[in-house]
Amino acid sequence: MTPAEPAFLPGLELSRILYEEAVRPVLDDAFPGLPYAAARIGPGSEVLGFDTARSADHDWGPRLDLFLAPDDAAAHGGAIRRLLADRLPKEIRGWPTHFRPAADPLDPAAHMAATDGPVDHRVFPHDIGAWLTQEAGFDATAAEPGVRDWLAMPQQKLAAITGGAVFHDGPGLLTTARRRLARYPDQLWRYVLACQWQRISQEEAFVGRCAEVGDALGSAVVAARLVRDLMRLSLLLEGRYPPYGKWLGSAFARLEAAEALTPSLLGAMTATDYPERERSLCAAYEAVAIRQNATGLTDPVDPAPRSYYGRPYLVLHAERFARPLAASLTDPYLRGLPLTGVVDQWADSTDLLMGRDGQALRAAGAAVGGR
Structure with a gap:
């Protein structure tokens, strides 16, 4: 008989309990005075608060990230891993702290499992600067990001670094980095x-x-792309980093704008004829345009849709909002760039945006606009 699965806890709560009840006592005993930060940030649905009971089937469970100075990570990281393997409890609130690799090569995720021996745990000590560079291509503990750094950092990565929870930060470096990356500076925000x-x-x-021209499917596909762009724009207008596709709808649903906008966006997606699709899109355009005007970043622009150069369909002419925002830029580097945006406004590969090669992201950013 398969044992009953324990009651689901949000992953961030499980990580907090793991730290407070199991990891911190070991560190206090074996490494007194060691400066570190303990957090659950980076990859994982729980970091953005979107985990459910389904998440427990892979790469979810009692997990924790420990952030150390470079010398401390080199000197103590391995010892911390080994010590916790011997001294961590076998489970936290019924969830195993031991993870086993999957036997299926097509399923590389780690899975929680019971063990009688040392725990193959998911408490990882990191060199904080190296971790940030690997995740986002820039060490935000060392300095404020420059324009080129911001352009190369995917918004999904920024959401994951600044989301989650920090349970302890003795040195304060992680808190400093998260503050620096918490939202786009004014000039970057205008550009994005x-x-x-x-x-x-x-x-x-x-x-x-x-x-x-009778291409009903093509019309619906383009409408879906526009709905996605309006959702991402709505997140940006409320100072949020849009996550990648799996969590875009969940993140959008938490916005102030979501209740009013969702019916129009769904209407555009579910319409079976062009007139209804157009009506829904135009309602969404106007609502988002009004919110753009409310930011006060530029003089107000008429939010009403209008015909497309005399053709028999209505559009917003969204370039009317792009141009004054671009004209408001005072940063000379941004003023000289085409309106292609940060990396995930022009690149759509999940492998690129979710990968752990920060240098690849910087190279990709440099490939556009002479960056």
């Missing part, structure tokens, strides 16, 4: 918003043009 409006302007007329 301009680029997001520009994305919409590039395709908003295609919904009607596809329908006009």
